[in-house]
Amino acid sequence: MTFxxxxxxxxxxxxxxxxxxxxxxxxxxxxxGIFIGVVVCLLRISKRRVLRWPAIVYIELMRNIPLxxxxxxMFYALPFYGIRLSGLTTGFICLSIYGxxxxxxxxxxxxxxxxxxxxxxxxxxxxxxGFYMRRVIFPQLYTYVFxxxxxxxxxxxxxSSLLSMITVAELTYAAHDINGRTFTPVETxxxxxxxxxxxxxxxxxxxxxxxxxxxxxxxxxxxxxR
Amino acid sequence: xxxxxxxSLSSVSAEPEAMVEIRGMNKWYGDFQVLTDIxxxxxxxERIVICGPSGSGKSTLIxxxxxxxxxxxxxxxVDGIPLTQDVKNIDQIRSEVGMCFQQFNxxxxxxxxxxxxxxxxxxxxxxxxxxxxxxxxxxxxVKIPDQADKYPSQLSGxxxxxxxxxxxxxxxxxxxxxxxxxSALDPEMINEVLETMEELARxxxxxxxxxxxxxxxxxxxxxxxxxxxxxxxxxAAPETFFNNSKNDRTRKFLQQVLQH
Numbered sequence: 372m373t374f375x376x377x378x379x380x381x382x383x384x385x386x387x388x389x390x391x392x393x394x395x396x397x398x399x400x401x402x403x404g405i406f407i408g409v410v411v412c413l414l415r416i417s418k419r420r421v422l423r424w425p426a427i428v429y430i431e432l433m434r435n436i437p438l439x440x441x442x443x444x445m446f447y448a449l450p451f452y453g454i455r456l457s458g459l460t461t462g463f464i465c466l467s468i469y470g471x472x473x474x475x476x477x478x479x480x481x482x483x484x485x486x487x488x489x490x491x492x493x494x495x496x497x498x499x500x501g502f503y504m505r506r507v508i509f510p511q512l513y514t515y516v517f518x519x520x521x522x523x524x525x526x527x528x529x530x531s532s533l534l535s536m537i538t539v540a541e542l543t544y545a546a547h548d549i550n551g552r553t554f555t556p557v558e559t560x561x562x563x564x565x566x567x568x569x570x571x572x573x574x575x576x577x578x579x580x581x582x583x584x585x586x587x588x589x590x591x592x593x594x595x596x597r
Numbered sequence: 598x599x600x601x602x603x604x605s606l607s608s609v610s611a612e613p614e615a616m617v618e619i620r621g622m623n624k625w626y627g628d629f630q631v632l633t634d635i636x637x638x639x640x641x642x643e644r645i646v647i648c649g650p651s652g653s654g655k656s657t658l659i660x661x662x663x664x665x666x667x668x669x670x671x672x673x674x675v676d677g678i679p680l681t682q683d684v685k686n687i688d689q690i691r692s693e694v695g696m697c698f699q700q701f702n703x704x705x706x707x708x709x710x711x712x713x714x715x716x717x718x719x720x721x722x723x724x725x726x727x728x729x730x731x732x733x734x735x736x737x738x739v740k741i742p743d744q745a746d747k748y749p750s751q752l753s754g755x756x757x758x759x760x761x762x763x764x765x766x767x768x769x770x771x772x773x774x775x776x777x778x779x780s781a782l783d784p785e786m787i788n789e790v791l792e793t794m795e796e797l798a799r800x801x802x803x804x805x806x807x808x809x810x811x812x813x814x815x816x817x818x819x820x821x822x823x824x825x826x827x828x829x830x831x832x833a834a835p836e837t838f839f840n841n842s843k844n845d846r847t848r849k850f851l852q853q854v855l856q857h
Contacts, residue, residue: 486700488702489702491665491698492704495694496716497768502719
């Protein structure tokens, strides 16, 4: 059997657009997801029920509904209520709120791993809640949060492939497209798999570099006091 | 410095007022009553040592004074401010009450100096320059000015506890609470911390210490408070407490603590 990678090379424009869109969606959705995660985490650990419950409901919904269903609801069902979003926008939103729920749980685990004594000391010094969360508690989370947080981000990159189902021209959609034109499923999907692998591996390396930077510098990170 | 502050404040309220006043305080964890009918008045410049068997509620009691624990019944008044649900009062009390913990609880991601700067700059709005001077002064007082740029993990336990004392002092508190400050220390480090505390006492700081260091109690305390099963059993001058206690529970406790 011979492999015909030439067919893919001829369609490289489609491929490049796919890579671009996958990166675009992921690298917008991940930071937004982290931001949502921080906010929802703070709500989730609140002592007030009014704040805590919406966060719990949100997290449970996101964890127990398939991402694909969420995407379909937003793309196909919302127009019935007069809200029409483009595929790309749907992608940003769905991936962000999906990842956000998982980030929130990871951050909560981190906050709970910080010793109670740190909270006692911060309160006893008279520091305000927002201030000590930001300057005392959250900076101590990195070690706990980095590895599981990286996993969530990687999952988000890979799950963005589901957006091909609503015709977002990301990597997986590009593969379908090329395969449809050339009928070279082996070569096409192998190529796509390698590209996903490269993107994820590079991302992993990046976070590992970041983490070791945070770990050694740690602590000397000057975010504490400027 | 310290004295200037005290005089300026005492001129506001002329009569010597109780620093801490606790009246008829009760506290429960669920159904379990941890503190029963606590009455305790601590005058300005008074040094109180609280002792008693473990689980007797000593730590819980002092943690109620700055609202690390909430009490359900009774009144706590700190430096004239009633401790209520009012966040403003709680904040004000916390800024006047310094505290040191058994496990030091220094912030591990900040240097010694940054640990000392954090509260004065954010709570008191002290300028960085002033806060630095203040921190330098208190680090010198606890005899570790040269460790200012190190991280807590690079210091010995005794040094960490002294930094914790300096950190609390940087807020220039009117009262210091100590929650078993030497219990987590190796024996050879206990003295350096006790000496720092003694010096603080000599300078007239109002102090409430939960400790098992009976030598310290004898030497420094104006009054020893003995607690058992969530109640204050006895409150007496060290002389009376150690030598002439009429209370059976106190005598039994002292026998156990002092026989070694």
